[in-house]
Structures are given as C-alpha cells and as structure tokens.
Amino acid sequence: xxxxxxxxxxxxxxxxxxxxxxxxxxxxxxxxxxxxxxxxxxxxxxxxxxxxxxxxxxxxxxxxxxxxxxxxxxxxxxxxxxxxxxxxxxxxxxxxxxxxxxxxxxxxxxxxxxxxxxxxxxxxxxxxxxxxxxxxxxxxxxxxxxxxxxxxxxxxxxxxxxxxxxxxxxxxxxxxxxxxxxxxxxxxxxxxxxxxxxxxxxxxxxxxxxxxxxxxxxxxxxxxxxxxxxxxxxxxxxxxxxxxxxxxxxxxxxxxxxxxxxxxxxxxxxxxxxxxxxxxxxxxxxxxxxxxxxxxxxxxxxxxxxxxxxxxxxxxxxxxxxxxxxxxxxxxxxxxxxxxxxxxxxxxxxxxxxxxxxxxxxxxxxxxxxxxxxxxxxxxxxxxxxxxxxxxxxxxxxxxxxxxxxxxxxxxxxxxxxxxxxxxxxxxxxxxxxxxxxxxxxxxxxxxxxxxxxxxx
Ligand code: AMP
Numbered sequence: 001x002x003x004x005x006x007x008x009x010x011x012x013x014x015x016x017x018x019x020x021x022x023x024x025x026x027x028x029x030x031x032x033x034x035x036x037x038x039x040x041x042x043x044x045x046x047x048x049x050x051x052x053x054x055x056x057x058x059x060x061x062x063x064x065x066x067x068x069x070x071x072x073x074x075x076x077x078x079x080x081x082x083x084x085x086x087x088x089x090x091x092x093x094x095x096x097x098x099x100x101x102x103x104x105x106x107x108x109x110x111x112x113x114x115x116x117x118x119x120x121x122x123x124x125x126x127x128x129x130x131x132x133x134x135x136x137x138x139x140x141x142x143x144x145x146x147x148x149x150x151x152x153x154x155x156x157x158x159x160x161x162x163x164x165x166x167x168x169x170x171x172x173x174x175x176x177x178x179x180x181x182x183x184x185x186x187x188x189x190x191x192x193x194x195x196x197x198x199x200x201x202x203x204x205x206x207x208x209x210x211x212x213x214x215x216x217x218x219x220x221x222x223x224x225x226x227x228x229x230x231x232x233x234x235x236x237x238x239x240x241x242x243x244x245x246x247x248x249x250x251x252x253x254x255x256x257x258x259x260x261x262x263x264x265x266x267x268x269x270x271x272x273x274x275x276x277x278x279x280x281x282x283x284x285x286x287x288x289x290x291x292x293x294x295x296x297x298x299x300x301x302x303x304x305x306x307x308x309x310x311x312x313x314x315x316x317x318x319x320x321x322x323x324x325x326x327x328x329x330x331x332x333x334x335x336x337x338x339x340x341x342x343x344x345x346x347x348x349x350x351x352x353x354x355x356x357x358x359x360x361x362x363x364x365x366x367x368x369x370x371x372x373x374x375x376x377x378x379x380x381x382x383x384x385x386x387x388x389x390x391x392x393x394x395x396x397x398x399x400x401x402x403x404x405x406x407x408x409x410x411x412x413x414x415x416x417x418x419x420x421x422x423x424x425x426x427x428x429x430x431x432x433x434x435x436x437x438x439x440x441x442x443x444x445x446x447x448x449x450x451x452x453x454x455x456x457x
Contacts, residue, residue, distance in 0.1 A: 006156075007150055007156070008147075008148070008150035008155050008156030008157065009155065009156055009157040010155065010157075016347070016351075019347055019350065019351070020343070020347060023161075023189060023343060023346060023347060023350075024141055024161065024343075026185060026188045026189055027139065027141065027161045027185055027341075028139075029188070030181065030184050030185040030188050031139045031163055031181060031185070034137070034177070034181045034184075035137050036137040036138060036139045036163055036181075037137065037138060037139070038138070038139055038140065038141075039120060039123060039138040039139070039140050040140070040142075041113070041116055041119040041120065041123065041140055041142070042113075042119065043112060043113055043142070043143065044110045044111060044112050044113060045110065045111065045113055045118070045119055045122065046109065046110060046111075047065065047067050047109040047110060047111040048109070049118050049119070049122055049328070050065060050111055050113070050114060050115075050118055052118075052327060052328060053117070053118040053121065053294075053295075053296050053324055053327065053328060054114065054115065054118060054294050054295060054296065055236075055294060055295025055296070057235040057236050057295075058236070058293055058294060058295060059293060060114045060115070060146060060293065060294065061114075063147065064114060064146040064147045064148055065111040065112070065114050065145075065146070065147065066111060066112040066145050066147060067109055067110065067111040067112075068109070068110055068111075112145035113144055113145065114144055114145060114146045115144055115160070115294070115340060116140050116142070116144065116160065116162055116340070117162070117164060117294075117296070117321065117324070117336075117338055117340070118324075118328070120138055120140065120162075120164045120166075120338070121164075121166070121324055121325055121328050121330070121336065122328060124136060124138075124166050124325065124330065124334075125325065125328060125329055125330035129166070130166075130168075130330065130331050130333075130334055134167065135165050135166065135167035135169065135174070136165070136166045136167060137163070137164075137165050138163065138164050138166075139161070139162065139163040139164075140160075140161075140162055140163075141159070141160065141161040141162070141343070142159065142160070143157050143158070143159050144157070144158055144159070144160050145157055146158070151311075151312065152309075152310055152312065152348075153309050153310065153312030153313075153342075153344065153345045153348055154312050155344060158342060158343075158344050159342070159343035159344055160340040160341060160342060160343060161340070161341045161343050161346075162318075162338060162339060162340035162341065163178065163181070163182075163338055163339060164336060164337070164338035165178060165336065165337050165338065166325065166334055166335070166336045167334065167335065167336075168333050168334060168335065169335065170269070170299075170320065170322055170335040170337075172269055172270075172272035172273040172275075172276050172300075173272075173276045174337060175273045175276070175300045175320060175337055176273055176276030176277050176279070176280060176282070177276075178318070178337055178338070178339065179196065179198075179277065179282060179302060180277075180280050180282060182304065182316060182318075182339055182341070183196070183282060185341075186304070189346070189350065190350075191306060191346070191349065191350065191353075192307070192353060193306065193307040193353075194304050194305070194306050194315070195285060195304065195305050195306075196282065196283070196284040196285065196302060196303075196304050197284065197285050197286075197287040197290050197302060197303045197304070197305070198273070198274075198277075198284050198285070198286060198287070198290070198300065198301070198302045199258070199286065199287055199288060199289075199290040199291070199300075199301050199302070200258070200259070200262060200266055200267075200269070200270035200273075200299050200300055200301070201238070201258055201291055201292075201297060201298060201299065201301055201319075202258055202261070202262050202263065202266045202298065202299065203263070203265070203266055203298045203299055203322070204298070204323065205263045205265070205266075206261060206262050206263035206266055207258075207298070209261065210256070210258050210261040211237055211238060213256050213261065214237045214238065214240075214255060214256060215233055215237045217255055217256060218233045218237055218240060218255070219233060221251050224247075224248075224251055225240070225248055225251070226243075226245050226247075226248060228243070228245075229243055229245070229248060236295075238291040239291065239293065240252065240255075241255070241288075241289040241291050242289070242291060242293065244311070252289070257288045258288060259286075259288055266299055269299055269300070270299065270300070273300055284302075287303075290302070290303055292317055292319055296321040296323070296324040296327070297319040297320065297321055298319075298320055298321060298322055298323060299319070299320045299322070300319050300320040300337065301317075301318070301319035301320075302317070302318055302319060302339070303316065303317045303318075304316040304317075306345065306346070306349040307349065307352070307353065308348070308349045308352030308353055309345055309348060309349055309352070312345060313345075314342070314345070315341060315342050315345045315346050315349060316339055316340065316341040316342065316346075317339065317340060318337070318338055318339025318340065319337065319338075319339075320335070320336070320337040321336045321337065321338070322335040322336060324336055361390065361411055361412075361413070362390050362391075362392055362410055362411060362412040362413065363384075363389040363390045363391065363412070363413050363414065363450060363454065364384055364389055364390070364391045364392070364412065364413070364414050364415075364416050364450065365391075365392045365403075365404075365406070365407035365410060365412035365414070365415045365416070366380065366381050366384075366391055366392065366393045366394075366415075366416050366418065367394065367398075367400070367403040367404060367407065367415050367416070367417050367418070368393075368394070368397070368417075368418045368419070369397065369400065369403075369417075369418070369419040369420070370397070370419055370420045370423075371397075372420055372423060373418045373419055373420060373422075373423050374397070376418060376423055377393060377418050378393070380416075380418065380428070380443065381393040383443075384447075384450075387447060389450055392407075392410060392412065394406075403415075404431075407433060408433060412433055413432070413433060413434070413453065413457075414430055414431060414432055414433060414450065414453070415430075415431045415433060416428050416429070416430055416431075416446065417429040417430075417431065422440070425440070426442065427440045427441060427442055428440070428441060428443065428446055430446060430449060432453070
C-alpha cells in the first residue's frame with residue numbers, strides 16, 4: 001500500500017518552505033507597523049456561519065465546502081454511543097434509536113473553512129471586541145479549503161494571509177490605508193508588475209435596484225449565454241460579470257454599469273477612496289466588472305493581479321463588508337473591510353520571476369574524527385549554534401573522504417575539521433568549500449572568521 005497526497009492538496013517542502021516563511025514573516029512585519037495583530041482561528045466552524053456570511057447561493061457555499069455532520073457535538077450527550085451513554089445514566093435502547101438520532105437535526109454540520117473573514121467576525125462578536133478602543137485590526141494566515149477543480153495556482157487546500165479592520169467608522173481613508181498596507185507588503189517582497197483593480201458595488205440602498213436592472217437586461221440575452229451565466233441570472237446576476245467565456249464578453253460589455261447607478265452616499269464614498277489612494281501615490285485601474293464572489297461585500301471592492309500566473313492571476317481580493325457584523329448577530333454600528341492574499345499564488349509568482357531563491361543554508365559541516373574528538377565536537381557545535389550559525393554535526397564517525405564529500409553535497413560553506421591532532425593543538429582546521437582553501441584557527445578566531453565570511457556573502 002502506497003499513500004499519496006489527495007488531489008488538490010500538496011506538500012510544501014524545503015527549500016520552498018523557506019520562501020513561504022519569508023513571505024509570512026514579511027507580512028507580520030509590515031502589518032505590524034500598521035498596528036495589526038495576529039488572530040489564530042479554528043480550521044472548522046458550523047457550516048451555517050459560512051452559509052450566512054459568504055452566501056448560500058455562492059459557488060463556495062453551494063458546491064465547494066468540505067462539510068460533515070459531527071456526531072460528537074457537546075450539546076448531544078446521547079450522541080456518544082451506547083456504552084458511554086449508559087455510563088452517564090442515559091440508556092440508548094436500540095441501534096435503531098441511535099440511528100434515528102444520528103439522522104436527526106440536532107447534529108451539527110461543520111465545514112472546513114473556505115475563507116476566514118466569517119471566523120474573524122464571529123470571534124469579534126464572541127469576544128465583545130467592539131468595546132476595544134479604536135479600530136480592531138487583525139491579521140491571520142493559514143490553510144483554507146474549497147472543493148475546486150485543481151490546476152496551476154488553484155488547490156483544494158490553499159493558504160491565505162488576510163487582514164481585517166473592524167470598527168464604527170467606514171471612512172474611505174481606512175479603505176485606502178488597507179490597500180496601502182497591502183502594496184507595502186508586496187513592495188517588501190519585491191513583487192513586480194502587480195496591478196490594483198478597484199470598484200464600488202454599492203450598498204443595500206442602491207445595489208438591489210441595479211441587480212434587478214441587470215437581471216432584466218440579462219433576461220433579454222439569456223439564450224446567448226452559457227449555462228453558468230443563465231443560472232446566475234436567477235441566483236446572482238452580478239456574478240455574470242465575472243465570466244471569462246469568450247463569447248459572452250461582447251454581451252457583458254453592453255450591460256448597465258453599477259457606477260451609473262450608485263446612490264449619492266456610495267458615489268461620495270468611492271470618490272473619497274480614490275482621492276485617498278491618490279494622496280498615497282497609489283495607481284489603480286477601475287474595473288466595473290469586479291464584483292467578487294462573496295455576498296458580504298459592499299461599496300469598495302479590490303483585487304490585485306500578478307504576472308507569471310496564467311489564468312489564475314488574482315493574488316489578492318478584498319473589500320468592504322459593513323453589514324456582515326450585524327448579519328452575524330453583532331452590533332449594527334460595526335463596519336468592516338479586509339482582504340485575503342493567496343499565499344500559494346504569491347509564492348508562485350515570485351518563483352516565476354526568478355525571485356524565489358532564499359539565501360541561507362549550512363554555515364558549518366563539523367567533521368570530527370576519533371572518539372576523543374566527539375565530545376569536543378558536540379560542545380563546539382552547541383557554541384556555534386548559540387552564536388546563530390547553522391551547523392551539521394555527523395552523529396556517527398565517518399571516513400574522512402566520505403565526510404567531506406557529504407559536506408560538499410549538503411552545500412556547506414565550510415567544513416570545520418576536528419581530529420585528534422587539532423584537539424591536541426587546541427585548534428580546528430577550517431576549509432572553505434567554494435575554493436578548497438584551508439587554515440588552522442583557534443576557536444575564538446573561528447567565530448570571527450565565520451562572521452566575516454557570512455557578511456561578505
Ligand atoms: P477569495 O477568498 O475568493 O476572495 O480569494 C482571495 C485570494 O485567495 C484569491 O485572489 C486567490 O489568490 C486565493 N485563492 C482563492 N481560492 C484559491 C484556490 N482554490 N487555490 C489557490 N488560491 C486561491
């Protein structure tokens with residue numbers, strides 16, 4: 001029996017994992033300077049949380065979630081099985097009864113999270129974070145799960161780095177600052193060629209009328225559209241604008257545009273977002289078709305595309321979601337805005353542009369020879385590691401040629417040789433593996449030599 005990772009999930013191996021770490025570290029640093037702090041969230045939640053927030057009719061909720069019925073819910077003492085039930089004084093009479101309960105609606109349906117904004121908002125409400133001073137600024141990173149058709153840049157377990165601002169203000173300056181932070185992060189990573197698209201999709205005052213207008217227009221061209229778009233006329237007409245189908249493009253271009261149907265408040269908000277972006281020297285493209293696939297967005301939406309990714313070129317999506325906190329049972333006064341970066345795609349884009357190499361690696365391969373040298377080598381390895389050097393210490397004694405051959409193959413910068421002669425003389429032999437030069441040094445000189453060698457690398 002040979003096991004393999006299932007379709008759509010993958011292992012992230014060294015040296016790629018080093019690049020992942022660097023990306024995540026850069027996010028922590030940059031987001032930290034904007035006053036964001038990390039929130040760590042559960043990987044599964046009640047299905048209902050996502051159905052309510054992301055939207056029952058969205059692709060994500062209607063067909064992409066990994067869901068399961070949880071028979072061990074803590075509110076269900078009788079769901080623990082006959083033996084234990086008896087133990088607790090609850091006697092389950094028959095298998096049939098247990099079976100009937102298992103089918104009953106008291107079991108909770110859970111889903112692996114397909115995104116994290118819903119969880120952040122759930123946590124915000126659950127912990128009464130609206131009483132905290134100022135805006136609550138949170139970031140998260142971790143795996144998300146969607147049952148999508150896997151392809152390059154699209155996985156069933158993928159990773160997001162996201163951030164959310166929750167608070168009583170919906171000031172357009174917040175939208176612009178969130179975007180500024182995002183671009184500062186991309187800049188830190190030296191990501192070239194990223195393009196920012198923005199749009200406003202209105203709010204509950206103006207969007208419904210626009211959606212109806214759009215639906216009516218779409219009805220008139222229904223038979224020219226593909227099956228997906230036809231279905232979306234009924235379920236979610238805005239999503240038709242997302243279509244990538246070649247033959248639908250000319251039709252879509254003639255549809256009414258939301259920009260012409262925003263209410264005065266939404267129009268003013270959008271204009272202010274643009275002014276605040278300009279204030280920060282941020283360039284953008286307006287894209288009236290950018291509606292995003294999640295129901296909770298309103299007003300500002302944005303997306304960033306990056307080169308080298310083929311058709312899955314969106315590395316980040318986000319927007320404002322002022323009604324979501326209320327929808328999930330929190331205070332109506334709390335507004336929100338946030339984004340999620342697709343970490344897989346971000347890493348891929350960097351690798352495609354040749355910026356995927358991460359310096360690092362082995363400073364010292366500590367080759368020891370002779371039983372007497374081993375304790376000295378163990379102690380030296382510890383002191384080198386305490387000083388921050390990366391050290392490989394062979395666990396068993398090897399022949400000289402084999403040991404140095406391995407040092408080469410591990411791409412160590414230096415082999416530090418500790419044999420009985422060195423031990424007697426109180427020195428080590430240091431060999432620079434790039435050019436084969438070697439010298440004998442005292443331990444103190446070894447440390448400064450390694451430090452200089454690192455600095456000049
Ligand atoms: P969304 O949560 O759908 O707004 O997606 C935000 C970002 O997550 C996208 O721009 C992608 O970069 C990334 N993303 C979404 N779904 C996937 C997936 N199945 N595989 C890889 N990345 C994804």
